[in-house]
Amino acid sequence: MTVPYPTPLLATSSKALYHQVSSLLLYQGIFDNPIGEAFLDLLRCLHHNGTNQKPEATVCLQAYGVWFRHLAEAGQSWQDFLLDRLLEDENPFSVRVQREELAQLPTSLQDAARHDLNLIQMVYQCPPEQILQWVIIASQTPVALKAWQVPNQLEFPAEGGQNWGENLAYLVAHYRQKGVGAVAHYRAFRWRGKNLQGVPQIDGVRLADLVGYDDPQKILCQNTQCLLQGLPALNVLLYGSRGSGKSSLVKALVNQYGDRGLRLVEVSPRDLITLPLLVGKLRTYPQKFIIFVDDLSFEEEDERFKSLKVVLEGDLVARPANVVIYATSNRRHLIREFFGDRPSPQDADEVQAWDTVQEKLSFSDRFGLTLTFPPANQDTYLMIVHHLAKQAQINLSETELDFRAKQWATRHNGRSGRTARQFVDYLIGEQGLTSP
Incomplete structure (x- = not known):
């Protein structure tokens, strides 16, 4: 039996709108946030249970005020909020359609997606002014309330009176390019033991800002482009002196290629013990991921060493093609070695002790690429x-700039990209204070 899709008309009452929202099959998550929850609370207040039960005027007014405040805090229109949530919602349809052709999905799943799109369109077409009128009528308030109004920035491509459900292809293309859930909302994450935490404001450094190490930058960009195109990409160790821009280069990659599906996951050295868990989680996404480990080094008998070794070398589970590890270190061999670790013939130590030493020294070789950043x-x-x-x-004149830059390096942290950045930041502040 084929159920006809609803026609995208304006809701005639708050009760009708509440029923539309309650009828969603896949996209309930759109309202799983402060704005959506405040909106549902307002609809429940307006709808009320039973024909003889009237909502208290103050309850409706307070519910409307909470919804208004959340919209004002977000700084976006009600329509833009709905579209944002629609384009990012993680549900069985949006997840599966990233990896499977639309025609291969169960018909019932496709129909459910079209059904929900048309219902969301009805909610979208109910303007805040209409909702405000329902509040005024229900509360019978003499107070002059205001509707939240800011210009819309987003638009779902539907020509004329076309149902949104008829343009499912647009939604599919968007999900495949941008992803869903947190991966669609953020370009960078932090791994905290067992959870991915999105980074709202990432470092804005760009490749054009970095000079002085052109060859390593070129090689790293080429490797990253291989990852994005589904070609073999190598794990990379960026080794060199402090302040040479190793970390900045890795961070700049997500600003350069984030719109092509690249995501950056920062893992602190102390969380490396759970690295296999992270890799297993990331392999399920269609996006490409750089696992970024900054300032990597190990001590003797460090359990984190084993976890990273498993990910670099692989085990029975195939290495995911959408994940690489980029690590920075000031040490070429990563594991601290002491002269006492080297065996002497007269010592009654391990018979194959030199093999153990070589294993320590060769750990960095497990990275496919080692890029060197000299002082x-x-x-x-x-x-x-x-x-x-x-x-x-x-x-400043070139002569004065050079003279002051040399002085700065002598008096501070030596010559490096970091020192240069600090010096120019100082000049920016100095120039700002002396400008009229």
Whole structure:
């Protein structure tokens, strides 16, 4: 039996609107947030149970005020909120359609998605002004209330009076390109033992901001592009002196390629013990992930060493093609080694002790690529300073800029990209204070 899809008309009453929202089959998660929950509370208040039960005027007014405040805090229109949630909602349809062709999905799942799209369209077409009128009538208030109104920024492509459900292909294409859930909302995450935490505001550094290490940057970008195109990509160790821009380069990649489905997951060294769990979680997503470990090093008998070794070398489970590890370190061999670790012939130590030493020294070789960032010489340091100063529009002559940059490096942290950044930031502040 085929159930006809509802026609996208305006809801004639708050009761009708409440029934539409309650009839969602897949997209209930749209309202699983403060704005959505406040909206549902308002509808329940307006709907009330039983024909003889009237909602108290103050209850309706308070519910409307909570909904209004949440919209104001978000700073977006009610319609944009609904579309945002629709395009990011994680449900059986949005998850499966990223990996399977639409025609291969069960017909009932496709019909449920179309059904929900048309219902959401009805809610979308009920403007805040109409909801405000229902509140005024239900509360019989003499207070002059206001509707939340800001310009809409988003639009679902539906020509004329077309039902949204008839343009399911648009939604499918969006899900495949942008993803759903937290992966659609964030480009960077932190791994905290067993949970992915989205990073709302990531470091804005871009590849164009980084100079002085062009060859490592080129190689790393090429490897990342292989990952994005589904070609073999290698795990990478970025080794070099402090302040040379290793971490900034990795962070810049997500700003460069985030719109192509690249995501960055930062893992602190102490959480490496759960790294296999993270990799197992990420393999289920269609997006591409860089697991970023900053300042990597190990001590003797470190359990984290074994966890990372399993992920780098693999075990019975095939390595996911959508995940690579980019790690930075100031140590070439990652594991601390002491002269006392090296066996002497007269010592009654392990017979194959040299094999153990070699295993420690060769751990970094398990990364497919090792990119070296040598200490910046004076020419490289000044080149970085000039590049950053030009971007910041620092008003100093080349001679004075060079002289002060050298002084800064001598008195502070030596020549490095980090030192150059700190010096130019200081000049920005100095110039801002002296400007009229």
